Amino acid sequence: MVSVGDAGFAVETASKRYGDVTALSAVSVTVAPGRFHGLVGPNGSGKTTLFHLLSGLARPTDGRVDRPDAAVGVGFQRPRFYPDLTVRENLSVFRSFAADPPPADWTDRLLEALRLDPAAHRKAGDLSGGFRTKLDLALAMIKRPRYLLLDEPLTDVDDFSRRRIVAFLADYSGEKRSVVVSTHNVEAFADAFDRLTVLADGTVAFDGPVDDPVARYRAALE
Amino acid sequence: MGPLALLRKEAITVRRNLGLFVVLLVVVPAALAAGTSVYQQTIPQDLPVAVAPAEEATTESDVRLVRGAVGFFATPVDYDDRAAAVRAMQREEVYLTFVVPPDLTDADAEATVTVITDRANAPLSDPAALTLGLLESRFDDAFPATVSLEREAVGTERTLSEFMLPSALFALVVLYALVYVPYQVREERRVMDRLRTETRLEYVVAAKLLFYGLLVAVPAGVASAAARYYGYGFDALGVETLAVLGLSFLYTAAAGLAVLFALRLRQAAVFVNLGLAVGVLALSGLVYPVGFYSALRLTIARALPTHHSLVALRGTMLRGGSLSFYADAVTWLVAATGAAVLLLGVAIRRYDRGGVGG
Structure with a gap:
């Protein structure tokens, strides 16, 4: 796994095996700057494994993964935070990891946009499922990264917050920033994805720009 | 749900956590039973x-x-x-x-x-x-x-109570470093994957060792306050005593964390570390001279860095000795620290390469 400046992510013929099980087979994908990229597929398709390769948490058995030098924020399917710290303390600790942290009002903006304000002073370990997911998302975004990798970022989140989060993420991605979302819920991001990678049985069934992500997803799986 | 169904559920739990139960019910009792074999006589012969x-x-x-x-x-x-x-x-x-x-x-x-x-x-x-x-x-x-x-x-006359104070302080440091610190790191296992994306696990663990190592001064202060209250005429806050306690904390905590990461933060690691703590405290000559019960116990004790920690700790606290006087013991502690930190580094590296946590 190597860093390649700010040219985005490049996965080249990457395979990942766990014993006798092949989770990914010769997958090639690029994540370019300025995209809202959907990494979609049914359960067991290999999208979470690919997500782990992109985030650097796993290494390919074969092939290679090139990562950008720019800041990358990662959101997890199972929220990852310090359970004994409050929401605001978690954000403060992870903000301090950034080499060049954004202004403090970015934290307040995240709390407001993700509707985390009511829980700001509660212990993270005591939060309900939806708030945990939103805290994990806030932690992924706390250093305002150039690349944002999110694995099922709407788990346990209520409908109203879902629409708000998708709109916020669509607004966040743009010319300079990319958002990659790994999900099986294509409909929730139908208005946001401008590029789609569809995985099925550990291989790429479709990869390219899309106007209608839901139709393209269904077509790729048929 | 009937009683049989509940018992079946417990059997499934045991099967799912077989490693933990093997450690708890087989390895630890076997180690304790083996440990009794070094107590061979009740009057000194060796x-x-x-x-x-x-x-x-x-x-x-x-x-x-x-x-x-x-x-x-x-x-x-x-x-x-x-x-x-x-x-x-x-x-x-x-x-x-x-x-x-x-x-x-x-x-x-x-x-x-x-x-x-x-x-x-x-x-x-x-x-x-x-x-x-x-x-x-x-x-x-x-x-x-x-x-x-x-x-x-x-030398200076010491009562049994005075003699026991460094031993008690050392036992506490071993339990704190070998059991509590790994337990505390395990409690934060859910955040490990995020930390791996933000920084290096080596830095996270080094910060833990530094922070909890500095806190060792607190029980040393409490022991000193107790010694002052009882009029023992010594304390545990001398630079040389703190250096011995600090090194002892470092190698025991590093060993405990190495076990934790080698077992991928599993619960079984806490029990392995508890077994190690009981073992080293029983075999290090915490109270009685190491040749008191058998020649085997003497050999084992002198192969353990914890015994040399106790010698240096009693030396600096009870006898007012300098670290240079206990240079051989201190060399053991430094070597143990180097080896434990090396093991910890290897365990973290293997953990880091082993994929995503549970």
Whole structure:
């Protein structure tokens, strides 16, 4: 796994095996700057494994993964935070990891946009499922990264917050920033994805720009 | 749900956590049972003692007679002179010193063998007094000369309570470093994957070791306050004592964390570490001299860095000794620290390459 400046992510013929099980087979994908990229597929398709390769948490058995030098924020399917710290303390600790942290009002903006304000002073370990997911998302975004990798970022989140989060993420991605979302819920991001990678049985069934992500997803799986 | 269904559920739980149950119900009891095998006798038979000539006129035959006479309860170690033997006693290399006069082989001579004890070694005071009573008649019967024993003590007098304070403090540091710190890191296992994307796990663990290592000064302060309250006349806040405690914390915590990461933060690691803590505390000579129960226990204790920690800690707290005086023990601690940190680095690297946590 190597860093390649700010040219985005490049996965080249990457395979990942766990014993006798092949989770990914010769997958090639690029994540370019300025995209809202959907990494979609049914359960067991290999999208979470690919997500782990992109985030650097796993290494390919074969092939290679090139990562950008720019800041990358990662959101997890199972929220990852310090359970004994409050929401605001978690954000403060992870903000301090950034080499060049954004202004403090970015934290307040995240709390407001993700509707985390009511829980700001509660212990993270005591939060309900939806708030945990939103805290994990806030932690992924706390250093305002150039690349944002999110694995099922709407788990346990209520409908109203879902629409708000998708709109916020669509607004966040743009010319300079990319958002990659790994999900099986294509409909929730139908208005946001401008590029789609569809995985099925550990291989790429479709990869390219899309106007209608839901139709393209269904077509790729048929 | 009936009782059988509930029992079946527990059986499934055991199957799912087989590693944990094997550690808890097989490995730890086996280790404890094996540990009892080193307690082979209830009176000392292998106590390391020093034998040194009193003066140049003392012959090898005189020394050999004393060596033979003390063999029923001790393992004699030769030293060139009394001063070297006393230094070795204050480093707990030996626990008594026999100073051998000349003319033990002369039937017409009257000779006095001097037995030196360390006043700081409180647990040995009563057994030593009893043993010396037996020894006096044994020496007189065995040697051609008329022999008497003279007891002499060196160092500051310490009561058993005073002697126990460094041991208690050390036991606490071992439990804190080997059990609590890994437990605390495991409690944060859910955040490990995020930390891996933000920084290096080595930095995370180094910060833990630094933070919790500095906190060792707190129990040292509490022990010092207790010592002041009871009028013991020593404390645990001297730079040299804190250095021994700090190094001891570092290698035990690093070893405990190495076990934790090697077992991928599983619950079983906490029980393995608890077993290790019980084992090293039982075998390190926490209270009694290491040759007291068996020669095997002596060998095991001296192979454990925790024993050398105890020697250095008692030395700096009870005897006011310098680290340079306990250089051999400190070398053990430094080597143990290096080895444990190396193991920890390997365990973290393997954990990091092993994919995503649960």
